[in-house]
Amino acid sequence: MxxxxxxxxxxxxxxxxxxxxxxxxxxxxxxxxxxxxxxxxxxxxxxxxxxxxxxxxxxxxxxxxxxxxxxxxxxxxxxxxxxxxxxxxxxxxxxxxxxxxxxxxxxxxxxxxxxxxGGASFAKRGTKTSTGTKLVSVSGDCERPGVYEYQFGVTIGRILQDCGAPAAVTAVQIGGASGVLVTPDEFSRRIAFEDISTAGAFMIFGPDRDIFEVARNFAHFFAHESCGFCTPCRVGTAIQRNIMEKIAEGRGSNYEVNDLKRLAEFMKRTSHCGLGETAGNAVRDALNKFRPAFERRLRARDFAPAISLEAALEPARRITARDDADAHLDVEG
Ligand code: SF4
Known part of the structure; x- marks a missing residue:
C-alpha cells in the first residue's frame, strides 16, 4: 500500500x-x-x-x-x-x-x-496471458482446507489432489457464491484469466452432497445479501429464494424450473452491480449440470399453469402501450 x-x-x-x-x-x-x-x-x-x-x-x-x-x-x-x-x-x-x-x-x-x-521475474510464472501466482482459498469436503498459492494455469484436478479431496467429488464451486459450478468432466480446466478466472474461493462438494441443497443455500444467501438498492436484484433474489423453497417443499413444477432460468438471465441483464448480475449463477449452473436433483423434487414435470399471465396482462399492455419483454414478468413469488 x-x-x-x-x-x-x-x-x-x-x-x-x-x-x-x-x-x-x-x-x-x-x-x-x-x-x-x-x-x-x-x-x-x-x-x-x-x-x-x-x-x-x-x-x-x-x-x-x-x-x-x-x-x-x-x-x-x-x-x-x-x-x-x-x-x-x-x-x-x-x-x-x-x-x-x-x-x-x-x-x-x-x-x-x-x-x-521486477516485472519480468514475476511474469516468468503462470501462463502467457495470466502471469504470476494466485491465492486459492480451499474449503469444503477435503482433508487439508486452507489458502494455497499456485502459478496461474494450475488445473482444478491438481488443487483437489493437493488438498486431499475425496476421489469422487460431485462438484467444485469456483469464485464463491457468484462464481461457476464445475463438474468432474471439467477438472482439467485451469485457473487463469483465459479459462476460469476467480478471486480465489474454491469450495469442494463431496460425493454425498446434494447440489440442489447447495443451490438453495446460495439462493438464500443472495436474498439476504442484496443491498436493496435496485429492483431486479432486491425482488429477483427474493423470488429466486422463494421458488427454490417451493421446489424443496415438493410444490414445484417445470414451470418454476423455467422461471429460475429466466430470472437468472433477467437479473444478469438488469441489475445495478455485480452482486445482482451473478446472483442467479449458482442456481443456473446447478440446473444445467444437476437437473435430476431438481426433477426428483418436482410435483409434476409436465405441469402447465391454469391461466396464462401473459394473456391476462395483454389488455393492460395495450392500454399502456408497453410491449417490451420485461414489462410484465410472469413469475410468481
Ligand atoms: S444489484 Fe447490487 S446495487 Fe442492486 S440491489 Fe443488488 S447488491 Fe444492491
Missing part, C-alpha cells in the same frame, strides 16, 4: 476488514505498529523526505456487497454499503470525493514483489 501510495501521491490508506474477521484486527494492528516503529510507515518513510504514508484499519459490518469497490468506499465513509452510480469512477471521485485506488490485498502484495524483483 505504501508503494501504491508513493506512485499515485497518496498519504493515507485503509485496510477494509470485514466484521467476520474481527479476530484479525489485533494482529494486523500490531504489524502496522511495528512497521511504523521501524520507519516503513509514517513520515519520511525509509528516510525519504516527502514519502509519507500511513494505514488505518476500518472494520466493516460484514456485507458481501462491500466487496464491490464503490460500496466499500460508501461504507468507509460511514454510509450503508451500496454501490455508487458510475461514472464518475473511483480514480476520479472516490473516498470523500478524492481520487481513490481500490485494490485487493493480494494485488498490492504482488506490487511489492514486482517492485523488488
Amino acid at each position: 505504501a508503494i501504491a501510495g508513493y506512485v499515485v501521491g497518496a498519504t493515507k490508506g485503509f485496510i477494509y476488514l470485514r466484521g467476520e474477521y474481527k479476530h484479525l484486527q489485533e494482529p494486523l494492528q500490531r504489524d502496522i505498529d511495528t512497521m511504523r516503529a521501524s520507519g516503513r510507515l509514517g513520515t519520511s518513510i525509509r528516510g525519504a523526505p516527502g514519502f509519507d504514508f500511513d494505514v488505518e484499519i476500518h472494520m466493516g459490518a460484514g456485507g458481501y456487497v462491500c466487496g464491490e469497490g464503490t460500496a466499500q468506499v460508501e461504507s468507509l465513509e460511514g454510509k450503508p454499503g451500496r454501490p455508487r452510480v458510475r461514472p464518475p469512477s473511483m480514480v476520479s471521485v472516490g473516498y470523500l470525493g478524492k481520487p481513490t485506488v481500490v485494490d485487493n490485498v493480494e494485488t498490492l502484495a504482488h506490487c511489492t514483489e514486482i517492485a523488488v524483483d
Whole structure:
C-alpha cells in the first residue's frame, strides 16, 4: 500500500476488514505498529523526505456487497454499503470525493514483489496471458482446507489432489457464491484469466452432497445479501429464494424450473452491480449440470399453469402501450 501510495501521491490508506474477521484486527494492528516503529510507515518513510504514508484499519459490518469497490468506499465513509452510480469512477471521485485506488490485498502484495524483483521475474510464472501466482482459498469436503498459492494455469484436478479431496467429488464451486459450478468432466480446466478466472474461493462438494441443497443455500444467501438498492436484484433474489423453497417443499413444477432460468438471465441483464448480475449463477449452473436433483423434487414435470399471465396482462399492455419483454414478468413469488 505504501508503494501504491508513493506512485499515485497518496498519504493515507485503509485496510477494509470485514466484521467476520474481527479476530484479525489485533494482529494486523500490531504489524502496522511495528512497521511504523521501524520507519516503513509514517513520515519520511525509509528516510525519504516527502514519502509519507500511513494505514488505518476500518472494520466493516460484514456485507458481501462491500466487496464491490464503490460500496466499500460508501461504507468507509460511514454510509450503508451500496454501490455508487458510475461514472464518475473511483480514480476520479472516490473516498470523500478524492481520487481513490481500490485494490485487493493480494494485488498490492504482488506490487511489492514486482517492485523488488521486477516485472519480468514475476511474469516468468503462470501462463502467457495470466502471469504470476494466485491465492486459492480451499474449503469444503477435503482433508487439508486452507489458502494455497499456485502459478496461474494450475488445473482444478491438481488443487483437489493437493488438498486431499475425496476421489469422487460431485462438484467444485469456483469464485464463491457468484462464481461457476464445475463438474468432474471439467477438472482439467485451469485457473487463469483465459479459462476460469476467480478471486480465489474454491469450495469442494463431496460425493454425498446434494447440489440442489447447495443451490438453495446460495439462493438464500443472495436474498439476504442484496443491498436493496435496485429492483431486479432486491425482488429477483427474493423470488429466486422463494421458488427454490417451493421446489424443496415438493410444490414445484417445470414451470418454476423455467422461471429460475429466466430470472437468472433477467437479473444478469438488469441489475445495478455485480452482486445482482451473478446472483442467479449458482442456481443456473446447478440446473444445467444437476437437473435430476431438481426433477426428483418436482410435483409434476409436465405441469402447465391454469391461466396464462401473459394473456391476462395483454389488455393492460395495450392500454399502456408497453410491449417490451420485461414489462410484465410472469413469475410468481
Ligand atoms: S444489484 Fe443488488 S447488491 Fe447490487 S446495487 Fe442492486 S440491489 Fe444492491
